[in-house]
Amino acid sequence: MSEQKRIPQHVAIIMDGNGRWAELRGKERCEGHAAGVEPVRASLRAAVRHGVKFLTLYAFSTENWGRPAAEVDALMELFCQCVVNEAPELIRQGVRVCMIGERSRFSEKVQKALSEIERQTASGETLTLILALNYSSRSEITRAVQRIAHRVATGELAPEQICEETLSQALDTAPWPDPDLIVRTSGEQRLSNFLLWQASYAELWFPEVLWPDFTEKEFDRAIEEYARRDRRFGLVKGK
Numbered sequence: 001m002s003e004q005k006r007i008p009q010h011v012a013i014i015m016d017g018n019g020r021w022a023e024l025r026g027k028e029r030c031e032g033h034a035a036g037v038e039p040v041r042a043s044l045r046a047a048v049r050h051g052v053k054f055l056t057l058y059a060f061s062t063e064n065w066g067r068p069a070a071e072v073d074a075l076m077e078l079f080c081q082c083v084v085n086e087a088p089e090l091i092r093q094g095v096r097v098c099m100i101g102e103r104s105r106f107s108e109k110v111q112k113a114l115s116e117i118e119r120q121t122a123s124g125e126t127l128t129l130i131l132a133l134n135y136s137s138r139s140e141i142t143r144a145v146q147r148i149a150h151r152v153a154t155g156e157l158a159p160e161q162i163c164e165e166t167l168s169q170a171l172d173t174a175p176w177p178d179p180d181l182i183v184r185t186s187g188e189q190r191l192s193n194f195l196l197w198q199a200s201y202a203e204l205w206f207p208e209v210l211w212p213d214f215t216e217k218e219f220d221r222a223i224e225e226y227a228r229r230d231r232r233f234g235l236v237k238g239k
């Protein structure tokens with residue numbers, strides 16, 4: 001985090017409220033998801049403008065597979081369309097796209113589209129966009145523990161050598177710093193299985209706005225809100 005300007009280095013967003021946005025307008029829930037694409041573009045523009053280095057977006061949870069098949073299918077189609085359509089603009093902005101979550105559950109088509117956008121944007125240095133897809137924190141932590149257990153079983157690691165860093169490094173998010181600010185739209189005040197380990201000292205903000213109505217201005221508000229927070233990390237100020 002850059003202390004001087006009080007700009008969060010890493011912002012994570014739980015993009016919630018697409019369904020309610022659509023229902024309020026008498027539309028299908030899927031139309032709410034489609035309307036959620038422009039706010040992604042707006043957030044990216046604003047993040048780049050503020051000098052945010054990492055933007056994580058919670059786009060699909062492991063629990064979201066339990067939604068009606070038509071909604072899941074529409075979301076998968078939307079992911080594929082987006083990564084293809086947005087590629088030129090992402091490259092232009094210097095955005096590098098990465099993914100967290102278990103991609104093996106996605107269809108081959110979706111997996112291909114994701115690998116392709118990661119490959120195309122691999123040299124982006126302005127901002128890293130981390131898409132949480134088929135992601136849940138408990139699943140991520142469970143997979144991390146399995147990796148560590150494997151290292152112990154093969155004798156590469158002794159149990160007493162396991163420290164917080166060992167777990168951090170075994171998570172999908174290993175390459176990046178923890179989020180400084182987590183925003184959840186739509187007024188819901190919960191994390192819904194998102195970055196539970198990484199959120200230990202994150203500032204949380206829960207604006208009422210539904211995700212399809214989220215604009216660059218809303219992102220600016222999040223940055224302003226963050227600048228007002230007093231992060232103490234368990235210490236006493238000025239001592």
Ligand code: IPE
Nearest residue numbers: 015016017018019020021059
């Ligand atoms: C978030 O919006 C998008 C996904 C979970 C994929 P929702 O679809 O959860 O919208 P609400 O919460 O039903 O309004």
Ligand code: IPE
Nearest residue numbers: 014015016058059060061192
């Ligand atoms: C969290 O939203 C997941 C995403 C935004 C992708 P949900 O709408 O699925 O979460 P709950 O059901 O309200 O907790």
Ligand code: MG
Nearest residue numbers: 016017018019
């Ligand atoms: Mg929701």
